[in-house]
Amino acid sequence: MVASSTTDADLFLSVRVLDPEGHDIRFVSALDPAGVVAHGRLRAAHRALDAERTLPDRPWHPHDRRDPLTPGETVPLDIEIWQTSVVVPAGHRLAVTVQGRDFEFPGEAPGRSRTAST
Template identity: 40%
Template sequence: MQVSTDGPDAALFLAVRVLDHDGVEVTSTGAIASEQVLISGWLRLSYRKTDPTRSLRWRPWRTHDKLRPVKPGTSSPVEVEIWPTGIDLPTGYAPGADHLRTRLRPQILHCIWVK
């Protein structure tokens, strides 16, 4: 994923949601909230540095040894870990990815999804 922000840092909150056949979100009851997304992940953009020798395709390994500040308006590649999960979806239902707005920092966040 490529991300740009108008500030020196940003908090990314990503979610995988379940959508029914009409595109309406289907929530579930979980341990934290009565209506929650299927699964989520988060990352402080300045902590995006990973160790490629310890990272797995589905799990980036953070080094936490050096902050990588962001130049406002510049696109940065990021890998956000979203924990594996499983669900049996009815016919016509589909997973959908999304970024969640944060109340922590009201910066504008632009996400471009790449494969």
């Protein structure tokens, strides 16, 4: 569910793994050499679902129309988090971050390039 003071909003979901001390563990992916485990995103005005193509774990958004938000009104959003496979060691935790922009690890300046050594 989401509500906004505007007629549209972008939502970015990031699944992270934290070590026992709460520090992020970074993962190599096709898009990022030192990133999160998985992510998903959706523009709220494109929240319409295709009922025939949507699966219980995979919403299908046709992106064929724009449904503006009504400021202050709460609406449901189905956001697919891209599938992945990783073994999380005992003592580690999963964290889900929901933001209105791409995820950046704490302490990183916006737009700064991440590397595997960071």
